[in-house]
Every structure is written in C-alpha cells, then in structure tokens.
Amino acid sequence: MNEVNNKGAKSFLIEKLFMGMSLREYVKTLITPFNIAAGILILIAIPLVLIRYIKGIGSLGDASNDTPWSSLIGFNVLSVEALAAGGYTICSAVYIFRMKRYYPFVRAAILSAFIGYFTVVVALLIDLGRPWRLPYPMFYSFGVTSVMFLVGWLVSLYLLTQFLEFSPAILEWLNMKRLRNWVEKFAIGLTIMGITLAVLHQSALGGLFLIAPGKLHPLWYSPFLPVFFFISSIASGISMVILMSILSIRFFKDKIDYNFKEHLGELTISLGKAASVVLFTYFGLKIIGIAHGHNWNLLNTPYGYWFLVEIFVFVLLPCFLFLFGVRKKSVSLIRFTSIITIIGIIINRINVTIITFNWNLDERNYPGWKELLISVTIIVTAVLAFRWIVNRMPVLKEHPDYKRID
Amino acid sequence: MKIDRRDFLKSLSAIGVSGIIGSSEKVFASEDLSGYPDRLGMLTDLILCNGCRLCEKACKEAHNLPPHKKPLEDESVFEKIRRPDDKFLTVVNRYTNTDNEEEPVYRKVQCNHCDEPSCVSACLVGALKKTPEGAVIYNEDVCIGCRYCMIACPFYIPAYEFDDPLSPAIKKCDFCYDVRIKKGGIPACAEICPVEAITFGKRSQLIEFATERIRKNPEKYIDHIYGEHEVGGTSWMYISGVPFEQLGFDMNLGIKPSPELTRGFLSAVPLVMIIGPALLAGIRAFTKNREQNSEKSEQKES
Structure with a gap:
C-alpha cells in the first residue's frame, strides 16, 4: 500500500473512532467520574475472571452442588434477557402495529437488546464449565429433548437477527451504501423473525424450570412458567424503553436529531399505559398460578411473605402507579415506576433461579462479592459499549444520506 | 392429543433443522426409554444395612476417587446428612429410628438411574444417556458444563467438579457401567x-x-x-422398616416421568415458529390497510 492511501485510511479510521478529535483530545474527553469508576471495576474483575480460568468456577465461591446456578446465570443471563426485551417490544409496536411515534427509538432498542444478549454470552463464557464448547449444541452434539437446547438455539439465532437488524446503522457509519441498502431489503423479514424468536425464547427461559417442580418453591413453580416469563418480559421491555429514552436525552443530547424531546412526554405516557395493562395481566396470571397449584396455604410462610412482596410491591403497585401517572399525566411518576418494575423483574428472575430454587435443602450459597462484582462489571461494560456506539453511529439520529423504511 | 418426541422431531424438520438432527439419531436414546425389558436394577434393603460404609470405599476404588480421609469406623460423619458429591458418588447417612432409638437406620444414597431420567431429557448436548442395561451414564467428551442436569434431577444427585478449570465434569454413580457392567460384572457396592x-x-x-x-x-x-413407580420408576429401589418420609425420601415426586413436564412446551415451539411469523405479517398487512384507508378518508375530507 502506498503512503497516500495509507494516510487516507488512517484518517478515515481516526475520524470514525475518535469522532474527529485528535488522540489527545479524545483521551481527555474520556476522563470522567463514570469512566474512572468503570475502569476500577474492570481492573478488579479481570483478575477474578483470570483466576476462575486457572482455578475453576469454584474460585468465585458461589455456585456449588447446592446452588448450581448463581448470579452469573440468575442475573446476567435470566434477568438481562428479560431487560433486553425492549428490542422486540418496540419492534412489534413500530413495525407490526405501526405505532410510528416510537420509530425514533427503534435502533436504540435493538442495540440495547443486541448488547444485552452479547453480555449473556460473555457471562456464559465465564460461568460454563467448558466455555470453549459453547457451540457444541449448535454444530456437534444435539440434545433435542432439552429446553436448554431450545434456549441455546433461540438465543443464538436471536443474537444473529439482532445484529443483522442493527447492521444498517454500522454500514451507514462506514459509508457502505450498497451493502446497507441490500441489508435493508430484509429488514421486515428480520424484524418478524426477531419478534418470533424473542417471544419463544423469553417463554423458553421460564420453560427451563418446568422440569423441576419439587425443587423450585411451589409459589414460583407453575406449569404456566413460560407464560409468566413471556408476559413479564413485555413489562420489563416497556419499562426499559421508558428509562432508556430519558437517559438518552440526558446523556446523548447532541446525538439526537429527531424532534424526540417534544414528544417524549406523550410517548412515555402511552408506554406507561401499556405497561400498566401488561402488569395487570401478569398479576392476574400469578394469582391464577397460585389457584392452579392450590398453594394458598403457603402464602402464610416466610417464602409466602416474600412472594407477596414480589407480586404486590413489584407488580401490582407499579401497575397502579403507571395508571395513576397516566391519569395525572405525570411523566416523572411513570419514569420512577419503570424503575420499580425493572427491579421487580430482576427480583423475580433471581427468585426463580437462586433464592427459591432448591428451597428444600438446608444449606445453600448466595452470590458472594466476587461473582456479583463480575456481574456488575459486565453490565457496566455493556453501558460503555452502548455509549461508544451511540456516539458514533446513527442510532438516535437519522443519517442524512439514508432514508429508513417504515 | 399427545404429541410424542417423534412428532416433535418431524415438526422440527419442517422448519429445516432436519439435516442436523436426522444424522444424530443415536443421541435420541430417550425415545424408547420405557422399553428396555431386561434392564438391570438394585434393591437396597434398609433393614439390613448396618452403616459400615464399605460401599463408599468400594465405589471410590472402582472410580479412582481419592480415598476417605477418616477411617470408616469414625462415626462423626453421620452427624450431618450428606449428599453425594464429586468425591463421593455414594454416601451412607444415619437416621434416628423413632420406634427404637437404640437402632438407627442407615440409608445409602446415589443416583437412582431413573427409567425416564430428567437429566437425560435436560442435557442439551446429549451427554447423559440411559443404556439398555438400565444405567444412566455420562459422556464427559461433549459436556459443556451448563449444569442444567443438576437443576433437573429430582433427587439432587449430579455433582460438578467446580474446582477443575480445564476438564470439569459431572460426577454421579454410573452403575459401574464402564468398569464392571459392560464386562458382565456387578457394581462394586453390591459386590462388597x-x-x-x-x-x-x-x-x-x-x-x-x-x-x-x-x-x-x-x-x-x-x-x-x-x-x-416414583418419577415413572427407577432402577435403584428401596425397601424399609420405617416410613420412607423419616429417612429423607421425597414422597411427593409423583409417578409421572419428568420429561413429560416439558413435552407439551417443546411441542408448542415448532407451531409458534411457523404460525408466529405468519400472524405477525398478517397483522402488519392489516395495519397497513387500515393506515391507507385512513389516509384516503383524510384526503377525501380535505
């Protein structure tokens, strides 16, 4: 390669990566309290992960024969997949039900889903006994009677679909016009595929526990687990969109060119309305779950109180708060409620995987600081990745040269 | 209508996975699980067991596991109810006999080798398998270490080598399948x-x-x-002189084989795979129509 070309390529790269700044300017912008905190977390987490690869999963000290799955599965896989539901929720609203007002947020939602699922893979690479065999169920050895096999396939296909759905943004960023226009032709097909896969695998995550009726506490076990997981993922997805949209406005002010801000209040209120309906449905289903299992008597036990906290404080309360917020047109109340909903979904997933699983055993481990620190670090890194991409690619703005389909 | 696994496979092939699954029929061992007529088994008579724990020792020797740290005569191990783990594929626990406190009851615990095992149906790479001889065996070479079998087992049996970084494996009683059964022998614990x-x-x-x-x-x-009859029947069975509840046996397992619990859900998946996209595309077409109609009526009004 001759020197001129080389220089051209280099400046293209710098332009793209440093957003037009010089290296020194760019590094200066990186020194912020959040980045420093994130850096410290990453510096602590990396050695912990290395020790795990040298000494085994036991070195994190949390997963054991009594608690086969700890926070890397309970939080980083099950909870994060529920939180990543914003992608398919918004895609359905915009492309299937044609609620075009949400359109400006489609790419951000898809990106958050893609990054969310990517962190799931990262967590699996740390938590699986032999992570290098992760592709086995896809290409080498098949256990087709397993719900886990289904989850593996669905999550992989969904990850691929999300990447393809987001790829026009990458191609626009790289000015690869022809390829971008070609990919865009498949957009609707991909979207429909993505929604189907998401619906299936959100339910399949609940389906994982169908096989263990005596081991999961009866208040949480139900033959309807797949439906519980699916319906609650919608509430979680909507809440994530409410939260991410306001955070985006706050932190990516100059990256938004839709007249997004003026309509955001209105959008948030209609999302709140939807979330309220979904949570009410979910609450009803949970009650039917108790009735179906004749488990009323268990409500008056310590596990029962915890169950009541989950469904009243984190399902019914946000359901009414959303409704109240819609009535009073209080956008801030709806935002606050979306946080309660998200916490509630995380509590539910952790209840099912860790807290009420193997409730019959006397001794169980709860996640200790090492594994929790790794869990948190993965999420923080995901936020960094999200920010890195939004700062560079046309996610919250429309690229002037390209028109998107609707 | 009951959809069995064969139907599920057929529907899977309809969505184009047939090429992959068709070539791996042998991992589908669970298909004729209920059938092996000559399958072997074990019967533990808890009245006879005297808690000598020689079975633990013989098991460790047969599987090349580290020997006991304390002598077998040391009764302090009985202070706690133990579960089999990666170093002990079988353990003997002591329970107080409420009828006669002088004579405690000892119970040997190990994999029960279910006729239709949860773990086999749960394994996403088919690493676990029920052999015609009745043993539920494990193939370390394909295991990815997801530990879903540990979640699925109704008897809390599979244990994992959490401290092994390079080749962690599931450890559980294998009925001495490789070392003895295949050669016509009998399992070490029964022999000793x-x-x-x-x-x-x-x-x-x-x-x-x-x-x-x-x-x-x-x-x-x-x-x-x-x-x-428990969970559809197990190869390892027990008879006892004191009620099984008092010896830590789970009497609420029911007689339905565990794989039945997920069968319905799994069969619904291929249907959703096909109907889902059609439905979504249909709704999209419908909303488009509605949109155009409303645009037309708007134009008329203006």
Whole structure:
C-alpha cells in the first residue's frame, strides 16, 4: 500500500473512532467520574475472571452442588434477557402495529437488546464449565429433548437477527451504501423473525424450570412458567424503553436529531399505559398460578411473605402507579415506576433461579462479592459499549444520506 | 392429543433443522426409554444395612476417587446428612429410628438411574444417556458444563467438579457401567456389601423379590417399594422398616416421568415458529390497510 492511501485510511479510521478529535483530545474527553469508576471495576474483575480460568468456577465461591446456578446465570443471563426485551417490544409496536411515534427509538432498542444478549454470552463464557464448547449444541452434539437446547438455539439465532437488524446503522457509519441498502431489503423479514424468536425464547427461559417442580418453591413453580416469563418480559421491555429514552436525552443530547424531546412526554405516557395493562395481566396470571397449584396455604410462610412482596410491591403497585401517572399525566411518576418494575423483574428472575430454587435443602450459597462484582462489571461494560456506539453511529439520529423504511 | 418426541422431531424438520438432527439419531436414546425389558436394577434393603460404609470405599476404588480421609469406623460423619458429591458418588447417612432409638437406620444414597431420567431429557448436548442395561451414564467428551442436569434431577444427585478449570465434569454413580457392567460384572457396592443389603439383578425380578420379602414379613417392612413407580420408576429401589418420609425420601415426586413436564412446551415451539411469523405479517398487512384507508378518508375530507 502506498503512503497516500495509507494516510487516507488512517484518517478515515481516526475520524470514525475518535469522532474527529485528535488522540489527545479524545483521551481527555474520556476522563470522567463514570469512566474512572468503570475502569476500577474492570481492573478488579479481570483478575477474578483470570483466576476462575486457572482455578475453576469454584474460585468465585458461589455456585456449588447446592446452588448450581448463581448470579452469573440468575442475573446476567435470566434477568438481562428479560431487560433486553425492549428490542422486540418496540419492534412489534413500530413495525407490526405501526405505532410510528416510537420509530425514533427503534435502533436504540435493538442495540440495547443486541448488547444485552452479547453480555449473556460473555457471562456464559465465564460461568460454563467448558466455555470453549459453547457451540457444541449448535454444530456437534444435539440434545433435542432439552429446553436448554431450545434456549441455546433461540438465543443464538436471536443474537444473529439482532445484529443483522442493527447492521444498517454500522454500514451507514462506514459509508457502505450498497451493502446497507441490500441489508435493508430484509429488514421486515428480520424484524418478524426477531419478534418470533424473542417471544419463544423469553417463554423458553421460564420453560427451563418446568422440569423441576419439587425443587423450585411451589409459589414460583407453575406449569404456566413460560407464560409468566413471556408476559413479564413485555413489562420489563416497556419499562426499559421508558428509562432508556430519558437517559438518552440526558446523556446523548447532541446525538439526537429527531424532534424526540417534544414528544417524549406523550410517548412515555402511552408506554406507561401499556405497561400498566401488561402488569395487570401478569398479576392476574400469578394469582391464577397460585389457584392452579392450590398453594394458598403457603402464602402464610416466610417464602409466602416474600412472594407477596414480589407480586404486590413489584407488580401490582407499579401497575397502579403507571395508571395513576397516566391519569395525572405525570411523566416523572411513570419514569420512577419503570424503575420499580425493572427491579421487580430482576427480583423475580433471581427468585426463580437462586433464592427459591432448591428451597428444600438446608444449606445453600448466595452470590458472594466476587461473582456479583463480575456481574456488575459486565453490565457496566455493556453501558460503555452502548455509549461508544451511540456516539458514533446513527442510532438516535437519522443519517442524512439514508432514508429508513417504515 | 399427545404429541410424542417423534412428532416433535418431524415438526422440527419442517422448519429445516432436519439435516442436523436426522444424522444424530443415536443421541435420541430417550425415545424408547420405557422399553428396555431386561434392564438391570438394585434393591437396597434398609433393614439390613448396618452403616459400615464399605460401599463408599468400594465405589471410590472402582472410580479412582481419592480415598476417605477418616477411617470408616469414625462415626462423626453421620452427624450431618450428606449428599453425594464429586468425591463421593455414594454416601451412607444415619437416621434416628423413632420406634427404637437404640437402632438407627442407615440409608445409602446415589443416583437412582431413573427409567425416564430428567437429566437425560435436560442435557442439551446429549451427554447423559440411559443404556439398555438400565444405567444412566455420562459422556464427559461433549459436556459443556451448563449444569442444567443438576437443576433437573429430582433427587439432587449430579455433582460438578467446580474446582477443575480445564476438564470439569459431572460426577454421579454410573452403575459401574464402564468398569464392571459392560464386562458382565456387578457394581462394586453390591459386590462388597457384607450384609447383602444391596441386591443386584434384573429390575423386574427385583420387584418380585422385594414384594415377596415384604409379603413374608409384613410386620417388619413398610408395604412400599420406593422407586417402583416414583418419577415413572427407577432402577435403584428401596425397601424399609420405617416410613420412607423419616429417612429423607421425597414422597411427593409423583409417578409421572419428568420429561413429560416439558413435552407439551417443546411441542408448542415448532407451531409458534411457523404460525408466529405468519400472524405477525398478517397483522402488519392489516395495519397497513387500515393506515391507507385512513389516509384516503383524510384526503377525501380535505
């Protein structure tokens, strides 16, 4: 390669990566309290992960024969997949039900889903006994009677679909016009595929526990687990969109060119309305779950109180708060409620995987600081990745040269 | 309508996975699980067991596991109820006999080798398998270490080598399949038992034998063979002189094989795979139509 070309390529790269700044300017912008905190977390987490690869999963000290799955599965896989539901929720609203007002947020939602699922893979690479065999169920050895096999396939296909759905943004960023226009032709097909896969695998995550009726506490076990997981993922997805949209406005002010801000209040209120309906449905289903299992008597036990906290404080309360917020047109109340909903979904997933699983055993481990620190670090890194991409690619703005389909 | 696994496979092939699955029919061992007529089994008579723990020792030797740290005579291990783990594929626990406090009851615990095992149906790479001889065996070479079998097992049996970084494996009783059964031998624990508390044989004959023993000594034995019907039947069965509940046996497992619990859900998946996209595309077409209509009527009005 001759020197001129080389220089051209280099400046293209710098332009793209440093957003037009010089290296020194760019590094200066990186020194912020959040980045420093994130850096410290990453510096602590990396050695912990290395020790795990040298000494085994036991070195994190949390997963054991009594608690086969700890926070890397309970939080980083099950909870994060529920939180990543914003992608398919918004895609359905915009492309299937044609609620075009949400359109400006489609790419951000898809990106958050893609990054969310990517962190799931990262967590699996740390938590699986032999992570290098992760592709086995896809290409080498098949256990087709397993719900886990289904989850593996669905999550992989969904990850691929999300990447393809987001790829026009990458191609626009790289000015690869022809390829971008070609990919865009498949957009609707991909979207429909993505929604189907998401619906299936959100339910399949609940389906994982169908096989263990005596081991999961009866208040949480139900033959309807797949439906519980699916319906609650919608509430979680909507809440994530409410939260991410306001955070985006706050932190990516100059990256938004839709007249997004003026309509955001209105959008948030209609999302709140939807979330309220979904949570009410979910609450009803949970009650039917108790009735179906004749488990009323268990409500008056310590596990029962915890169950009541989950469904009243984190399902019914946000359901009414959303409704109240819609009535009073209080956008801030709806935002606050979306946080309660998200916490509630995380509590539910952790209840099912860790807290009420193997409730019959006397001794169980709860996640200790090492594994929790790794869990948190993965999420923080995901936020960094999200920010890195939004700062560079046309996610919250429309690229002037390209028109998107609707 | 009951959709069995064969139908599920057919529907899967309809969505284009057939090429992959068709070539791997042998991992589909669970298909004829209920059938193996000559499958073997074990019968533990808890009245006879004296808690000598020689079975633990023999098991460790047969599987090249590190030997006991304390001598077998040391009774302090009985202070805690233990579960099999990666170093002990079988353990003997002591329970107080409420009828006669002088004579405690000992119970040997290990994999029960279910006729339709949860773990086999749960394994996403088919690493676990029920052999025609009745043993539930594990193939370390394909295991990815997801530990879903540990979640699925109703008896809390599979244990994992959490401290092994490079080749962690699931550890559980394998009925001495490789080291003995395949060579026509009998499992190490049954062979060593000095009081003949463990009987090895064809499962069908063991049930007859156990029934006979209970019938002849109705005052000594509880009229139940644990494992005859539990979770669809297990190869390892127990008879006892004290109620099974008092010995930590789970009496709420029911008689339905665990794989049945996920069958309905799995069969629904291919249907959703096909109907889902059609439905979504339909709704999209419908909303488009509505949109155009409303645009037209707007134009008319203006």
